[in-house]
Amino acid sequence: MDLDFERCYQATRSRDPRFDGWFIVGVRTTGIYCRPSCPSPVCPKPANITFYRTAAAAQLAGLRACKRCRPDAVPGSPExxxxxxxxxxxxxxxxxxxxxxxxxxxxxxxxxxxxxxxxxxxxxxxxxxxxxxxxxxxxxxxxxxxxxTRxxxxxxxxxxGFASIRQFNDTLRAVFDAxxxxxxxAVRRREGVHPGGGLTLRLALRQPYDPYGVVEWLAARALTGVEEYSDGTYRRTLRLAGGPGTVTLRPAPDHVHATFRLTTMADLGAAVARCRRLLDLDADPGSQLAVLAADPLLAPLAEARPGLRLPGTMDGAETALRIVLGPHARTLVTALADPLPGPDGRLTHTFPDPAAVAAVDLALPAARARTVRELAQRLATGELRLDEGADRAEVRRGLLAVPGLGPALVEDLMLHAVGDPDSFPAADHSLRAAAAAHQLPADPAGLIRRAGRWRPWRGYGAHLLWRAAGPPAGSSGQ
Structure with missing residues (x-):
């Protein structure tokens, strides 16, 4: 988002929560920084305000966090x-x-x-x-x-992640003045402490929000032992730097309850970031809706689901292997999955890492087995990276170089394993059927031409069509 002063100031004057996380409001006269929707009764004068892209920039300017609006408790920038x-x-x-x-x-x-x-x-x-x-x-x-926690x-x-107690204390005083x-x-309630030893947090999000869209998509592809779904709650195992863990995600209308059980709390930040990515909690639905609703054939679907989110990934390598394996992923988990130190309910294993998949002879059709093995080898050696820092253009080239991965499947991988919001698997049969049901072109070339109107949010357009088709089916075969 361009930090145009007039636009940012108008958002601040109107206390518009849609801009929370997009930018930070720094007030020089009070020495604090706020979210745009801060409920302070007096809006600072323009001459006393500086807008920042991040809280870190405001902190570098010598400002501390507002105690009234808690700018640390907002969704991140969708940018x-x-x-x-x-x-x-x-x-x-x-x-x-x-x-x-x-x-x-x-x-x-x-x-x-x-x-x-x-x-x-x-x-x-x-x-x-x-x-x-x-x-x-x-x-x-x-x-x-x-x-x-206690x-x-x-x-x-x-x-x-602090190197010393002194650094920890100094940072909290500088940022929070406490x-x-x-x-x-100051905390009067301890609702975050879970009796089973877990840590329960409220994950912030932007409204509007479709609380079950992504969760239902994930539930339709859940792998026994790695994931489970019951009564609107999605649970899964995690592979993190400090060891395995589990998370329970329960959507609510204005937030998501997340209960983590981790080998080490040092992994909490990464676990939270991956859950936010999985559920697309930092998205700005207004940006996508405005573009998608401009197409008269897609407008009714966009208006019916203004809070649509794009299913993301906890681990790009895992998601890619699951997509390419399709229904065979269940067999792979049974044979190769790494057991947790102790089961967490019905969660018993983490998904096998790429090195383990590359090292075994898979009981698959020969062509599929070659593709899975080659993909796993490139992921295991780092020749192909699907993590948060991957260059999407390089990833696309790398995926297309894997024997057996054609353009249609690569689009699916880019959308769900890499998180490219403009990828569009037009050759997917269920997507084409949904398109035809809404008078959109059903042939891949025609559908791609029509979807050009939805850029850069074609992936959201695809999920609107999949959601409108009924129970999640999609092409990822997870």
């Missing part, structure tokens, strides 16, 4: 999940905790740029360098743990 450029890739990797695990040199290495180039790019694009962005993220994660502060500091003790004392 970083949709942008395919270097800045967008960097922001996704920072959210996934790469700086905490590997430092800024590790982040630069994953993006194939120098540390200096990365620093300059992020300062230009978002107003803050990688370390400041990671520091801001650590502060928010620490506050979350302080307010929703963890000792030393453990909170470690789990949030000590850890004051933040915890």
């Amino acid at each position: 970083w999940n949709t942008r395919a450029d270097l800045a967008g890739r960097a922001m996704r990797l920072i959210a996934d905790g790469v700086v905490d695990r590997e430092g800024v040199p590790g982040l630069a290495r994953q993006l194939a740029v120098s540390v200096r180039q990365l620093h300059r790019l992020l300062v230009d694009e978002v107003g803050a360098p990688p370390l400041a962005l990671a520091r801001s993220q650590r502060a928010y994660q620490a506050r979350l743990l302080i307010e929703t 963890m000792p502060f030393g453990e909170v500091a470690f789990a949030a 000590t850890p003790s004051r933040l915890r004392a």
